[in-house]
Amino acid sequence: MDLLILGIESSCDETGVALVRSAGGAVPALLAHALHSQVAMHRDYGGVVPELASRDHIRHVLPLMTQVLRESGESLSNVDVLAYTRGPGLAGALLVGAGVACALGAALDRPVLGVHHLEGHLLSPFLSAAPPEFPFVALLVSGGHTQLMRVDGVGRYGLLGETIDDAAGEAFDKCAKLMGLSYPGGPALSRLAEHGSATAFKLPRPMLHSGDLDFSFAGLKTAVLTQARKLGDSLEAHKADLAASTEAAIADVLVSKTLAALGQTGIGRVVVAGGVGANRRLRSQLDAACAERGLRVHYPELHLCTDNGAMIALAAAMRLQAGQQEASRDYAFDVRPRWPLR
Structure with missing residues (x-):
């Protein structure tokens, strides 16, 4: 069945809208997407201000939708399903995307589908030039999440390990703040690290030899502060x-735990998704380690590493294809700010 799916992402500080076409069992095709980042607005506060984020989503979601429809050559009346991020994320921000999607669904008499934000990240490499195949191990690394998942198919996820405190992205941002770098700290730290020595300071690799697949980065933050x-x-x-040494410590732990997950599961393929997945050191180390062991690594395209509407439309399309979920004409929506991916 040929479906045109409009996806809306509004979980935190990026407003994303995209159109994806799903045809039969083929990998859905991205027709167009548009993204607005709120980084400049939140910079003065040193972090995301939830109320300001929600208001900014309201300002940009409809203009972005107009842009996507124009670039794709499609009209709103051609859309078959409206997908939105249901969670996890900031409650007020999530409500903007959910409200717009359900209002449009009611007006157009089209079904809607709430999507898990992390599932969007996890499946986003299927929009790349070399999409993965099931099964694979997924390393989800972002500002709010660091998890290792076993993925046997759409909706078939098993948690292998996760952070017990700070996520990798939080560690980047907090360590950057300790060094006096500007918001957003993670990318600023990575840019600065390119000019430094990764061995200049001996920093801890928390839980590197814990024997499990869990993570911890709070101790690294304390070491950087010291x-x-x-x-x-x-x-x-x-x-x-100091930036280079910090980045190396985080990358070492992520790569080591990912290789351990591949070894424990016997799976020869890994997907890296989430904003930290764009980090050059992480990609370089993981590529080299996997090449040495004959393992495959898949990433989303760089412009799809951050939050975006394309991954939400894609996840909805793949869930519909797999029969994992049906779109609904029940427009009494809710959102799930805390929503584990299981």
């Missing part, structure tokens, strides 16, 4: 080295 205080007035001169 080192920054030791440097004192000389921090500025050593900031690039």
Whole structure:
């Protein structure tokens, strides 16, 4: 069955809209997508302000939808299903996308489908030039989540390990703040790290030898704080080295745990998704380690690593294809700010 699916993402600080065409059992095709980032607006506050984020989604979601329809050459009346991020995320922000999708669904008499944000990230590499095949191990790394999942098919997920405190993206952002870097800290730290030495400072690799697949990054944050205080007035001169050493510590743990997950499951393929999946050091180390072991690595396209509407439309399309869920004409929506992916 040929379906045109409009996806809306509004879980945090990016507003995304996209159109995906699903035809039979083929991998859905991305027709167009548009994204607005709120980074500049939140920079003055050093982090995301939920109320401001919600209002900004309201301002941009309809103009982005108009842009996507224009670029795809489609009209709103041609849309068969409206998909939106149901959770997890900021409650107010989620309500914007859910409200718009359900209002349009009611007006057009089209069914709607609420999508799990992390499932969108997990499936996003299927929009790449070399999509993965099931089964695979997924490393989900973002500002709010660090998880290893076994993925046997759409909707068939098993949790292998997750962070017990800070996520990898949080560790990047918090360590960057300790170094006095501007918001958003993670990308700023990674850019600075390119000019430093990854071996300049001996930082811990928390839970590297724990024997399980869980993560912890809070101790690394404390170690970076301690080192920054030791440097004192000389921090500025050593900031690039401290950034590189921090990035290396995070990447080492992520790569080591991912390889352990592949070994435990016997699966020869890994998918890396989420904003931290764009990190160059992480990609380089994981590519080299997997190539040495004859394993395959798949990533989303770089422009689809952050939150976006394409991954939401794709996840909806793949769930419908797999018979995992049906779109509904029940427009009494709700959102799930805390929603584990199981």
